[in-house]
Amino acid sequence: MGILMLKTSVFTRADRHFFPLLSLFVLFVVCFLLFLSKSSYIHLPYSSFTRSILSDTSKPCTGRYIYVYELPDKFNSDIIRDCRNLLPWHHMCPFVSNMGLGPRVNYTGSVLTQTGWHFTNQWVLDFIFHNRMKQYECLTVNSSQANAIFVPYYAGLDTGRHLWNHNVTVRDSLLVELFNLLRSRPEWSAKGGRDHFILSGRTTWDFRRQGNDGDLWGGKLLTLPEVKNMTVLLIESCPWGSENEFAIPYPTNFHPSRKSQVLTWQEKVRLSTRPWLFSFAGARRPEQVHSIRDQVADQCLNSTQCKLLDCASPSRDIDCNSPITTMSLFQISNFCLEPPGDSPTRRSVFDAMLAGCIPVFFNPHSAYTQYKWYLPTNYTEYSVYIPEEDVRDGRVSIEEVLLKYSEEQIGEMREKVISLIPALIYKDPSHKIGSVRDAFDVAIDGVLERVKLRH
Structure with a gap:
């Protein structure tokens, strides 16, 4: 993540003809800055970075840096590995394949286009979103540089697998452990979670349990005082007085990997x-x-x-x-x-x-x-x-x-x-389509704007 991806072509032919010394100087400056930099750029084109220096404009990631917690696997990866227990009546393992997109649709007939289609389960958005985040172009390993901080806890998948368990201690155990961890981190202490955001591929009604009666529905994510400071993304938000909840689209079966699709x-x-x-x-x-x-x-x-x-x-x-x-x-x-x-x-x-x-x-x-x-x-x-x-x-x-x-x-x-x-729609996380802004991109813009307004 700390590697800057560079294109070999930096200047036009005219640039190389009239400014050979300037070209060499800029190359030296870029390499020197790369050596000194503590930030992490993901697939930032060399030509774009160089042009920003020459024109003295803002860097492409200014105001858009996101730091992602590296949580223990129990909060995300282990939940996916335990796919047989994600839903009590449905075998979910096929639907976590292909980075959460599910099995590919091999026979599309005349109804679908030939590529980009999957059998996608609507409850796997936690996993899809996290995989899209791994491709985000403005990630940083320096949390003090971040404009927003993402908590990659699969809240929807974790809560979903325990919704029918009447033991609320089991139902809430991972959530309680997560916030004990967050409160101990300097990233949380810096702003009390106001720059943090979290996502769930379930509706708001699955996280509003009041009390510890095992017959009550749902988890208690949205009842925690700490969460009130965070930005929460859900496939359905509460429309009454929940200023920190924002609804994002349900995943469909279409996940293109190219603009042409x-x-x-x-x-x-x-x-x-x-x-x-x-x-x-x-x-x-x-x-x-x-x-x-x-x-x-x-x-x-x-x-x-x-x-x-x-x-x-x-x-x-x-x-x-x-x-x-x-x-x-x-x-x-x-x-x-x-x-x-x-x-x-x-x-x-x-x-x-x-x-x-x-x-x-x-x-x-x-x-x-x-x-x-x-x-x-x-x-x-x-x-x-x-x-x-x-x-x-x-x-x-x-x-x-x-x-x-x-x-x-x-x-x-x-x-x-x-x-x-x-x-x-949500693009295929294994590819980049720079000119197509999908549901993930819109969500990130919304989060960054909200965090900025709250500072």
């Missing part, structure tokens, strides 16, 4: 023929009194303009976890219905938008109060909102609402959705 996919969904006005992919929730899933499914079934993908169907031909299944539906739909599931947000929102499908929301906390770093504040640019009370009480026809949109309006909204795709 992103552009090819955007063009594919832009040109898709969409015979269905709207569609719904999901399962009913008959046991949830306040859920509108049943009403949404019924309205879809009763409409000749809607296609339903029943994810609770016992049919072996339906696999809602397959990107081919979901993308084949979303690509032929103009609008995708996104009612709340177990919580207001759902991964389907990002799968749908990845396919260029315009999301229809029924609860403002499904997106509008959540992904403020990622989605336009004017939600009418990219989505439709229908209050869930109107659907529950039978006061509104979803079909009639959507039929009011003209082809021109639908085209404009779809184009907006397609333009958002790069920032809603």
Whole structure:
């Protein structure tokens, strides 16, 4: 990490012709600074570094340095090695392969593009994000130089494997040990954790347990006083009064390794023929009194303009976890219905938008109060909102609402959705795509800006 990656080409032909002595001098200065430097640059191009010296502009990493704790393996790597126990009903080991992206989709058919697709589990974001962080270009080994400090504890995976354990001591043991460690570190003492950030690939509701009753749901990460000073990234934040929580996208199945893969996919969904006005992919929730899933499914079934993908169907031909299944539906739909599931947000929102499908929301906390770093504040640019009370009480026809949109309006909204795709996906951590800013890049910008404002 302490190595500066240099390109051999530094100056143009004109530079070498007119400024040979200056070139030699600059090379000497760079080498000398590299020898003296205590900071760590990851893959910073030599030409960019040299140009910054010649033009006397700010260094590319100024204000963007991140220090990453080197925690004992028990807080991250060992959790991945224990993949068989990550979820009690699901074999998760295949999904931690390929740096957390999961198995590659080898047969894409005509539905997907040929490369960049994986079977990705939504709960593995802790691992994916950490692997992306290892590729971040402004890492530093000097914590006093850092603008922000990342704690690579896999909070979501750790808590997730113990959620059904009624022994809260076991459920909280690693978390308690982590904060005992952090409080002993000079990096924490310097600012009381105000420059620290942590991530979980689960929702806020999994970390808000009050008390030590084993029948209560969740862990207690978000109830710790120390965490109030930190910035916390989650796939769903609490929309009421939690100023330190920020929602970032659920991982989809698309993880490009080149810019061309992103552009090819955007063009594919832009040109898709969409015979269905709207569609719904999901399962009913008959046991949830306040859920509108049943009403949404019924309205879809009763409409000749809607296609339903029943994810609770016992049919072996339906696999809602397959990107081919979901993308084949979303690509032929103009609008995708996104009612709340177990919580207001759902991964389907990002799968749908990845396919260029315009999301229809029924609860403002499904997106509008959540992904403020990622989605336009004017939600009418990219989505439709229908209050869930109107659907529950039978006061509104979803079909009639959507039929009011003209082809021109639908085209404009779809184009907006397609333009958002790069920032809603997570790139392949094993590659660098410098010109494509993904969900990780947007999150880092948000963290750095928040830490800066709090100093």
